[in-house]
Amino acid sequence: MENQLPNGKKAMEEELIKGHGMANQLLEVLVQDKLNTHLEEEGSSKSVLPFVEDLVRKVLCSFTNTLLILNSNNDVSNEVAASITLRDVSSSINCPKLQSVDETCKSPNILNPKSGSGCYKRKSIAPTWKKDSSILIEDGYTWRKYGQKMTSQSKYLRSYYRCTHKNDQGCQAIKQVQRIQDNPPLYRTTYYSHHTCKSPMNPEIIVEPFSPSASSILLSFDNNLQSKQENPFSSSILASTKHEPQEVIHNEHSAQNKLSTFENLLFYDYDIPFDYSRNATLLSSTEAVQFENVYEQYGF
DNA sequence: CCGATTTGACCACC
DNA sequence: GGTGGTCAAATCGG
Numbered sequence: 001m002e003n004q005l006p007n008g009k010k011a012m013e014e015e016l017i018k019g020h021g022m023a024n025q026l027l028e029v030l031v032q033d034k035l036n037t038h039l040e041e042e043g044s045s046k047s048v049l050p051f052v053e054d055l056v057r058k059v060l061c062s063f064t065n066t067l068l069i070l071n072s073n074n075d076v077s078n079e080v081a082a083s084i085t086l087r088d089v090s091s092s093i094n095c096p097k098l099q100s101v102d103e104t105c106k107s108p109n110i111l112n113p114k115s116g117s118g119c120y121k122r123k124s125i126a127p128t129w130k131k132d133s134s135i136l137i138e139d140g141y142t143w144r145k146y147g148q149k150m151t152s153q154s155k156y157l158r159s160y161y162r163c164t165h166k167n168d169q170g171c172q173a174i175k176q177v178q179r180i181q182d183n184p185p186l187y188r189t190t191y192y193s194h195h196t197c198k199s200p201m202n203p204e205i206i207v208e209p210f211s212p213s214a215s216s217i218l219l220s221f222d223n224n225l226q227s228k229q230e231n232p233f234s235s236s237i238l239a240s241t242k243h244e245p246q247e248v249i250h251n252e253h254s255a256q257n258k259l260s261t262f263e264n265l266l267f268y269d270y271d272i273p274f275d276y277s278r279n280a281t282l283l284s285s286t287e288a289v290q291f292e293n294v295y296e297q298y299g300f
Numbered sequence: 301c302c303g304a305t306t307t308g309a310c311c312a313c314c
Numbered sequence: 315g316g317t318g319g320t321c322a323a324a325t326c327g328g
Contacts, residue, residue, distance in 0.1 A: 144305085164304090
């Protein structure tokens with residue numbers, strides 16, 4: 001049916017494909033140049049090439065993931081998918097490929113809550129993807145926290161979330177959020193299973209596709225950490241939650257506001273281009289406290 | 301009032 | 315028995 005995207009999205013799609021293609025070309029040029037240089041003179045003075053190359057890879061990775069997200073979101077035309085996979089170098093650049101929506105929920109064993117009388121079933125499958133981030137990012141899906149725990153592995157609390165639509169739509173997506181580092185703050189979000197719920201995507205995240213902020217969002221994938229390997233939310237933009245808690249967390253509202261003013265700090269220090277005012281994750285009160293500490297730390 | 305969060309208890313797995 | 319994942323009643327907040 002509607003393989004047709006709205007004009008704006010179609011245009012965005014085309015632009016992304018274009019950008020993806022150009023980034024690909026640039027990478028090829030860089031790689032080729034590096035090879036040549038390497039042969040000519042090994043161990044010469046420092047070059048910015050590695051940095052530039054890394055940058056290009058990240059850009060490419062972002063394009064790839066964004067297109068895949070777009071693709072999975074809209075049942076986009078095959079041509080898009082083709083253009084993405086065509087020369088996709090992402091696999092060689094630590095850019096995990098997004099998993100198609102269809103593969104979603106193939107893990108029935110993930111959470112098998114009480115089947116019967118008090119029978120808990122622990123998940124025994126590998127995470128679909130992980131994401132480390134210095135902030136708590138919003139992925140457009142709504143999550144419901146169902147627990148938190150201290151683990152022996154970390155001095156920080158681990159929070160457990162499941163999709164809000166677990167009950168009404170049977171969505172099996174769950175995620176765990178845990179702070180893994182204090183200074184600078186680093187959070188690891190681990191996703192299990194995929195969203196099967198319908199468009200819980202927060203429209204706020206995808207509006208203004210051409211705005212700088214939106215671009216930032218789309219380009220914010222983390223290269224090293226697979227911002228999205230299998231895109232747990234086949235249709236989400238980034239990992240997020242309604243409240244991405246961490247320690248003890250909660251009160252997204254205050255935290256969200258803080259993050260809004262917090263964005264410059266984050267951009268500056270951690271170089272994570274993201275429009276936090278739009279996607280800031282909501283933290284719980286406790287989390288907010290932690291962020292407050294960071295504010296102080298940075299003179300807020 | 302209703303949905304989300306908190307938190308202690310329960311349970312599976314190692 | 316320890317650890318980690320989940321449940322569910324109590325509580326919170328819009």
